[in-house]
Amino acid sequence: MRHRNAGYKLGRNTSHRRAVLRSLVTSIVLNDRIETTITKAKASRPLVEKMITLGKRGDVHARRQAAAYLMTPESVDRLFAVVAPRYGARNGGYSRITRTGARKGDAAEMAFIELLGAEQELNEKAQKRAETRAKKREELQKQLEEQNAAAAADEAPKSEE
Template sequence: MPGTRKLGKPTDQRMAMLRQQVTDFLDNGKMETTLARAKEIKPLAEKMITLGKKSDLAAYRQAMSFITREDVCKKLFKEIAPSYAERNGGYTRVIRTGVRRGDAAETAIIELVK
């Protein structure tokens, strides 16, 4: 499902981290993180929004198996996905913001497109 970046973590930890970050991103609509993580979050978040556009029980259950909080899943299906009903993909964008002080990791903001 996600890309090929390992992000310095074993598979189970990496997937748990990505699930949590996608959940937080969908809850807030915007998130600042490293560029590599933002590039990994983007396709996962777009897939969740596409599931939300289907708005049937099977899609809801599939989204709930990935999203870690039920209130975020309800928000996805009731608020976020209907606002993108006329749009075919491209729901998110990644904007580079610079480097992080301390380890010089490239930082980026990932946000929902209005």
């Protein structure tokens, strides 16, 4: 029986589970949204909320506690400068888990875990990615047309001879 055994084991030993959760929390703080399995999302949600609460406190001790848990200094800076101020008037409930369906390879139930209020930043990132893709597509199309024109120019004199 699992009476009073809270938390998720995630099929890993203690050190591996802690490393996976630290990595997930760091990625969420850096990217505002990640896709993972539902169980990992549910396991990482309270940890993300604790990190944001530390960020809202904002003192040196809170920064050191966050730095001890998060994997990169950039994530700590982003937590205190960007993420935590977003939730100044909010008491908890900083994240959302949205189910996305089964993964193709092993049919694991997948979900997005995202920070609330980050929709504008995520939309800007997606728009920037779309613009970059369109620019690359145009450049590739130009190169293809130039190659076709060069090939056609090479073939034309040979057929006359």
